Amino acid sequence: MEIPAGLETTKRKVAHSDEHGFSDQVRVPNVIVMVGLPARGKTYISKKLCRYLKWTGFKTRVFNVGEYRREDANAADAIHGANASFFSPDNADALKVRTESARRAMEDMAEYLNNGSGAVAIFDATNTTKDRRKTIIDFCKKKRLRCFFIESVCDDPAIIDSNVTDVKVNSPDYKGLMTAEQAKEDFMNRIENYKKQYEPIEESEDETLSFIKVINAGRSFKVHQVRGHVQSRVVYFLMNIHLLPRSIFLTRHGQSEYNAMGRLGGDSPLTEEGQKYASALGEFFEEEQVPNLRVWCSQKVRAAQTASHLKPEMQTEYWKALDELDAGICEGLTYDDIQQRYPKQADDRATDKYHYRYPSGESYEDVVCRLEPVIMELERQANVLVVSHQAVLRCVLAYFYDRPLSELPFIDIPLHSLVKLTPRAYHCDSTIYAFDLETGEWSEKSAQLP
Numbered sequence: 001m002e003i004p005a006g007l008e009t010t011k012r013k014v015a016h017s018d019e020h021g022f023s024d025q026v027r028v029p030n031v032i033v034m035v036g037l038p039a040r041g042k043t044y045i046s047k048k049l050c051r052y053l054k055w056t057g058f059k060t061r062v063f064n065v066g067e068y069r070r071e072d073a074n075a076a077d078a079i080h081g082a083n084a085s086f087f088s089p090d091n092a093d094a095l096k097v098r099t100e101s102a103r104r105a106m107e108d109m110a111e112y113l114n115n116g117s118g119a120v121a122i123f124d125a126t127n128t129t130k131d132r133r134k135t136i137i138d139f140c141k142k143k144r145l146r147c148f149f150i151e152s153v154c155d156d157p158a159i160i161d162s163n164v165t166d167v168k169v170n171s172p173d174y175k176g177l178m179t180a181e182q183a184k185e186d187f188m189n190r191i192e193n194y195k196k197q198y199e200p201i202e203e204s205e206d207e208t209l210s211f212i213k214v215i216n217a218g219r220s221f222k223v224h225q226v227r228g229h230v231q232s233r234v235v236y237f238l239m240n241i242h243l244l245p246r247s248i249f250l251t252r253h254g255q256s257e258y259n260a261m262g263r264l265g266g267d268s269p270l271t272e273e274g275q276k277y278a279s280a281l282g283e284f285f286e287e288e289q290v291p292n293l294r295v296w297c298s299q300k301v302r303a304a305q306t307a308s309h310l311k312p313e314m315q316t317e318y319w320k321a322l323d324e325l326d327a328g329i330c331e332g333l334t335y336d337d338i339q340q341r342y343p344k345q346a347d348d349r350a351t352d353k354y355h356y357r358y359p360s361g362e363s364y365e366d367v368v369c370r371l372e373p374v375i376m377e378l379e380r381q382a383n384v385l386v387v388s389h390q391a392v393l394r395c396v397l398a399y400f401y402d403r404p405l406s407e408l409p410f411i412d413i414p415l416h417s418l419v420k421l422t423p424r425a426y427h428c429d430s431t432i433y434a435f436d437l438e439t440g441e442w443s444e445k446s447a448q449l450p
């Protein structure tokens with residue numbers, strides 16, 4: 001009997017299980033293993049990936065073998081500093097310390113994933129030999145962990161040079177031991193030592209291997225056997241990030257009628273004061289002359305009015321995803337109203353402000369979820385100004401500042417202030433410009449946030 005098109009029953013989705021018997025249906029902890037010569041951005045990728053995965057709700061931690069080695073080396077005292085000779089393949093003592101450090105890091109990783117409720121562990125080390133990778137694969141099989149390799153291959157001298165200059169010369173390995181020039185030269189020798197034994201990943205080494213090769217900081221990729229949700233999110237993230245210097249500007253709308261009345265949400269216009277801020281914002285970017293600035297604005301009237309003083313050629317785009325957290329049945333109320341009418345709601349919100357969802361409304365967790373595409377597009381872009389709302393900017397700043405989600409709902413975002421974020425290798429420089437309505441002046445505060 002012919003089944004009308006579209007009504008055929010879909011086959012019951014059988015849980016896909018790979019050759020290790022890991023099925024997609026159960027939570028399989030993920031190990032992400034970095035591979036690459038020194039100064040190929042392994043720690044850069046590890047930190048950035050960890051920050052992104054944590055923000056999207058995966059409990060993630062980086063295990064950096066260099067930190068373990070420095071602990072062991074200090075304890076052993078046998079090895080002086082960690083200059084290039086420490087990394088010579090002929091230095092048996094040092095090799096012992098390095099192997100022991102890697103072993104300890106792997107044990108801690110398995111503990112974190114199997115007993116510490118971690119979802120993802122990132123193993124940040126060179127892992128440049130087939131032997132070392134085989135050890136890791138066997139270890140993960142034994143501990144029932146899913147393994148994904150990220151190899152960073154880079155032969156662009158400019159990128160390597162920026163890496164050594166930006167991060168290596170300040171490495172704890174050299175602290176106080178030598179000048180920046182000496183440190184740079186020593187580090188180039190360390191790289192030569194690693195090159196002697198470097199075996200790039202090849203499919204032939206293990207046909208079940210899941211890996212991505214990132215070539216020259218994302219100029220091209222080779223992806224092989226991606227398995228599961230986390231690995232596909234990781235691949236997607238790596239294909240969207242870039243190293244180009246740029247700034248991200250964040251501001252709330254100017255004061256609105258509802259702000260002045262202490263009312264939540266709504267879609268009210270700006271007050272006189274709010275309009276003053278909007279006009280000052282236009283003047284700020286008239287003077288700042290930020291190259292190719294893109295303007296992203298929520299679809300609320302108060303935000304659109306705030307962005308209306310910016311030059312038309314700045315191509316303002318309106319994103320619904322940037323709208324304020326929806327307070328549901330509490331929209332338009334003051335906090336006192338809520339305390340009177342819905343005391344239990346007020347209590348629940350105070351108990352867990354991040355997960356609390358307003359009836360018929362949203363939670364901060366819901367806002368993070370709808371902002372993920374905005375964050376991904378911010379990673380792709382260059383200079384962007386975001387004109388949005390308090391709850392939304394708390395989520396965006398928590399991402400760039402790497403704040404725990406529990407702290408996110410408490411990040412301070414005053415009205416009439418503009419945050420300029422400049423992402424660096426391992427942290428974010430940030431400048432806060434506060435506009436004073438009385439004097440019509442901007443004051444500036446800089447901070448290097450972790």
Ligand SMILES: O=c1[nH]cnc2c1c(-c1ccc(Br)cc1)cn2-c1ccccc1
Pocket residue numbers: 039040041044045152153154159160162163164166167214215216217218238239241242243425
């Ligand atoms: O591929 C590199 N080779 C040398 N260095 C590098 C990279 C990358 C990198 C790697 C993958 C992707 Br997707 C994007 C950037 C970042 N960095 C870096 C540069 C300066 C400071 C800290 C890190």
